C-alpha cells in the first residue's frame with residue numbers, strides 16, 4: 001500500500017489542546033464538525049485546505065497532553081494518510097493506531113521533509129520518500145499491525161467478539 | 173542533580189540466583205496479564221482492576237454500542253465521576269451528564285459519583301477504589317496519579333475504554349523504568365509541585381516518555397500523602413506511562429480511613445477488614461538491583477520554588493526570575509493541587525489580607541471531602557474573607573470548558589498541571605503554573621510573588 005500527499009509540517013511538542021481544543025471535547029460530536037476544528041489553534045489554514053492522503057509531520061513528543069481521542073480522529077476525519085514524527089506521546093500514538101491512523105516514528109524523515117512538499121510512504125517496503133531522499137522506518141509491532149489491518153481497535157474487538165461467540169457477552 | 177545512567181545491568185551476577193530482579197512496572201503488568209514474568213518492551217494483554225472514565229463516558233458508550241452487547245463485561249470494575257464540567261454550564265453539557273446517568277442506571281454501576289463529589293483521581297483515591305499493586309486504566313491522561321499509593325495507573329483513549337468494557341482486556345507495552353531519587357528535607361516554601369516542575373524542566377516534557385517513573389529516597393518518605401499525589405499526578409506532563417511511590421505507614425493509614433468511610437457509606441461492615449488484608453497482600457515492590465533506563469538523583473536542599481511559564485510545562489524558571497509579572501486571575505484547584513494541604517497553605521498566605529484590586533482568586537477544592545474539611549478548619553472562611561470565589565468541587569476552568577476561564581489577553585497563575593496555549597479556553601491568554609502558596613501570594617500582590625516574603 002502506498003500513501004501519497006502533501007506535508008503539513010509542525011514542530012516539537014505539538015499538544016492535544018492545539019490539535020483539538022479541550023473546550024469542544026464534550027459538545028462537538030459529528031465527524032464533520034470534529035474535522036473542522038482540527039489544529040484550529042495552531043494552523044487555521046489546515047482544516048479548510050487539507051486533502052485526502054495528506055501527511056502531518058511533527059517533531060518530538062507529537063500529541064502530548066490530554067487523552068482526548070479527537071486529537072487523532074480529527075486527523076482521520078480529514079483524510080490524513082499518516083503522521084510522521086520524531087517521537088510520539090504515548091496516548092496519542094495509541095489513539096492514532098486504534099483509529100486506524102498510521103503513526104510512523106522516523107526522526108530522519110520528520111526532519112528532512114519540507115512543509116507542503118509531496119511525500120510518499122510505501123508500507124510494504126517501509127520507505128518514506130520526499131524531495132531530499134528516501135528514509136527507512138522500523139517495522140510495526142505485531143499487535144499494532146493487527147489493529148491497523150482490522151481498520152482500528154473497534155473493528156478488531158468486533159472480530160474477536162465474533163470469534164468468541166455470544167457466550168462471552170456479559171461475562172467477565 | 174546528578175545523573176547516573178546505568179546500563180541494563182543485573183544486581184546479582186550468579187547464574188543460579190533465580191529470575192532477574194524486576195521493576196515495579198514489570199511486576200504489576202505480569203500480575204495483570206496472569207504471567208509469572210514479563211520482559212521490558214513486551215506487549216501483553218492485561219486485565220485492569222479498575223477502569224476510570226468521567227464526563228467522557230457518554231462518548232465511550234457510543235463506541236461500545238458498536239459491539240452489540242447489552243451488558244458491559246466488567247460493570248463492577250467501572251468507576252465513573254462527573255467532574256469535568258460541573259454543574260453543567262450549558263444544556264449540551266447537561267444532556268451529556270443525563271446520558272451518563274442513564275447508562276449507569278441501565279448497567280447497574282455502583283461506583284458512580286455525582287456532580288460535586290470531585291475530580292476522578294481524587295475521588296477514587298478517597299474511596300480507596302484502587303489498592304497498592306493494582307492496575308487502573310483511565311480515559312484521562314493524569315491516571316499516573318495512582319502511583320502515589322503504589323498502584324500502576326495509565327491513561328488510555330476512549331476506544332480503548334470501550335474495548336475494555338466489552339472484553340475486560342487491553343494491550344499494553346511493558347515500559348522501561350526511570351528511577352528518581354530525592355534525598356533530604358525540602359526547604360521552607362518548596363513543595364512536591366516544585367520538585368515535579370524541576371524534573372520536567374531538567375529533562376523536558378518528553379523526558380519520561382513511555383516510562384514508568386519510580387520514586388524513592390528520604391525526601392519522598394518525608395512527603396505527606398497529598399504531596400505524593402501532586403508529584404505522581406504531574407508525571408503525566410513528563411510523558412510518563414505510570415509512576416510509583418512505595419506504600420508505607422502513611423499510605424496504609426490513608427487507605428484504611430478511606431475504606432472505613434466507604435464501608436460506612438455502603439453499610440458493609442466487613443469491607444474495611446477485607447480490603448485492609450488486600451492492601452498487604454497485593455502490594456508489589458521493585459526488586460533490589462532491578463534495571464533502570466536512567467537514574468536521576470536530587471538533593472532536596474538545592475530545590476527552590478519553581479514556576480512553569482507559557483506555553484509549555486517544561487518552560488520552567490525559578491520563582492525569583494518571574495516575580496513581578498502582573499496577573500489578572502489566580503486559580504487554586506485541580507487534581508494536581510486542589511487538596512486540603514494546598515488549600516491550607518493558600519489560606520495561611522491570605523489570612524488577614526485581601527486579594528489585590530484588578531486580580532481575582534478562584535479556589536476549587538478537588539472533592540467534597542476536601543471542601544468539608546477545609547470548612548471545618550476555617551480555611552474556606554479565611555479565603556472568602558480575603559475575597560476568593562469558591563467553586564463546586566471538580567475540574568473548574570482547568571481545561572477551558574467551565575467557569576473561571578480567562579478573557580483574551582489576561583494572565584492566569586494556576587496550581588494546575590498544564591499551561592498549553594488555549595488550555596483554559598482562549599489561545600490569547602497566558603498561564604503560569606506554580607505551587608498553591610505562590611498562587612495565593614500572587615493573588616494578594618496582584619503580580620507573581622514569593623509567599624515567603626509575605627508570611
Ligand code: SF4
Nearest residue numbers: 314506507567570571
Ligand atoms: S483537574 Fe484538569 S488535569 Fe485534572 S482531571 Fe480535571 S481537567 Fe484533567
